[in-house]
Amino acid sequence: MSGKGQEEPEQRGSFWRDNSLTLAFGTAFLLVLLGQSLAGHAEFNDQLTDEGLQPIGWGDYLMSSDFAVDVTENWQSEFLQFFLFVFGTVWLVQRGSPESKELHKVGTESDREQRTGDHAREDSPRWAAAKDWRQRVYSRSLGLVMGGVFLLSWTAQSITGVAAYDEQQLRQLQQPIGWGEYLASPDFWNRSLQNWQSELLAVAAMVILSVYLRQRGSPESKPVGSAHTATGVEG
Known part of the structure; x- marks a missing residue:
């Protein structure tokens, strides 16, 4: 970021x-x-x-499903974080943050700025120079892959989660439940939401703290001497 x-x-x-x-x-x-x-x-x-x-x-x-659900529930929240950040920063900005684009560049930007179509260079990816569906897909490929991995890992979490939940139910001599019922259960949503809130908090904290704080030499920070209002500037 x-x-x-x-x-x-x-x-x-x-x-x-x-x-x-x-x-x-x-x-x-x-x-x-x-x-x-x-x-x-x-x-x-x-x-x-x-x-x-x-x-x-x-x-x-x-x-075991117990290990698998613990791993996948963390993976899905991480990829959700980056999916939201990649797409969100197309339109959303934060004055003074290196995590934000410059304020006047809100939106998808022009072909000249993005070096696509007729403005592609010799070293540009081949699909960036295309003028059809390939450019449209490639120009959103990072967000699409992040979103796709999120959905896959969230689905994996739900499948391994119901297996782990039912295993625990059987150990306690209780009735297991089906996948559809598990999707509406507190266990599934508690596992998901407790990870989502932490990831969103981390992103929000990084965006706003980087306005006023610095880390010398890091591209996640502005140069130490940059003004607090400098936006989209890397260290």
Whole structure:
């Protein structure tokens, strides 16, 4: 989530340096996912023990609906956050924030500004130069993919959620429910909404705090000496 800045000539370095942001966060994701699986496995076995049932192995827990619903409910909220932010920042602005586009650029902008159609350059993506459905799709591809992953992960959450819910119901000798009934249940909406509110709060906080606070060298921040009213300026 960052504002627009001027493009500079690309300076290629090593593979590790040029992809360090993706590699660092990808590695951190895998380590945290591993940690979650270990902690979740221990907690799940504690619940089974308290109910007088036999604990399960770590591999079995990884294949369980309990682990799957915990993972997917977090994924769907993250992709919802970015889907809303990508589309929302087309029309919505915040004076002074590097997370916002410049105030006079509200909307989808002109072909010249977006370098599409006749204004595409030699190094522009091929579909940016097209003048048919390919350009329309490609010009919205980031938001569409984010929205698509959100819907897929939310659907996965609902499927794994009802399986985990019914498993708990059976352990307590209660009647399981169907998928449609689960979609209207407090459990499903509590899992969804508690994640959505935290993601929306984080975005709102980042947008407004970046108006007045700085982080030297970060593209998520304005240059340290920029005025508070400077909008869409990267550090």
